[in-house]
Each structure stands twice: as structure tokens, then as C-alpha cells.
Amino acid sequence: MKESKSQYVKRTQKDYTLSFKLEVVGQVERGELSLSEARLKYGIQGHNTIRVWLQKYGNFDWENQCPNNMTKSKTQTILELEQKIKLLEKQNATLEHRAEQSDRKAAIFDMMIDMAEQEYNISVRKNSLPGLSTTIVKKKK
Numbered sequence: 497m498k499e500s501k502s503q504y505v506k507r508t509q510k511d512y513t514l515s516f517k518l519e520v521v522g523q524v525e526r527g528e529l530s531l532s533e534a535r536l537k538y539g540i541q542g543h544n545t546i547r548v549w550l551q552k553y554g555n556f557d558w559e560n561q562c563p564n565n566m567t568k569s570k571t572q573t574i575l576e577l578e579q580k581i582k583l584l585e586k587q588n589a590t591l592e593h594r595a596e597q598s599d600r601k602a603a604i605f606d607m608m609i610d611m612a613e614q615e616y617n618i619s620v621r622k623n624s625l626p627g628l629s630t631t632i633v634k635k636k637k
Contacts (some may be wrong), residue, residue, distance in 0.1 A: 512540075517549045525554055 520538060523529045524546060529537065531546050540546060550556065568576075609620050 518553055520546060521549050521553045524550065525556075 516538075520529075520534050520540075524531060524534055534540070534546055535543070612618070613620050
């Protein structure tokens, strides 16, 4: 009789497809399998592999977790909200600046087109009638 020895094959993260990782993460998050059950079922050798997949592809927000579930004080909540407001104000200022720049660019391009049309006596802009797309053409009876 032949003895079958299970050979240890070292795997890397690249050995698993993204769809496989997402399926395992989904099953663990839905509670269908525990981490150890999933590891045994699919033959995943690393003890931390599925945890890494959960952090990368799962729905839990690992960055904002509170490890000991302590409630925040009112002053701490106010400070966090003030920081968020400052961040949003900075993002708003950046977006307003970008919008202003794009408006300036559009005005400059319009001026360039006007100059080209005058200089070379050609029509660069499309001659479209503003009411064409919204008017309904009546059929002849």
C-alpha cells in the first residue's frame, strides 16, 4: 500500500484570486464561517491571511474603530467636529479655487477663438440653433 504524505506548499497572497478573497471575506462577514473554519475549509495556511483580507476588502471601518468601546466626552466630540469643519472648509476653498481657474481658462479659450475667427476670417465655433433640440416637429397629415 502507498502512504500518502501531504506535502507542504508555501503559498503567497498572489496565489489567491481577488474573487476568491472577496468570497471568503463575504462568508466570514455574513457569519457563515469563522476565521478558523474558513482557513480549514479552503486550505489557507496563514493564520493572519483572512484577517488581512478582512482589513483590505471587508466592510468594517478598521481605521475609526474604538478598541475598548469607550464613549467620547462632549469636549472630545466637539474637538473632532471642529477638525472635520476645518478640513471641509479647506476642501471647499480648494474646490472654489479650481472652479475659478477653470472659469478663467474658459474665458481665455473664448477670447482665443474670437481672435482666431477675426484674424483668419473663419468660423471655429459650431453654428447650432438653441431651440432645435427642444422643439417638436409636427408630422404632416
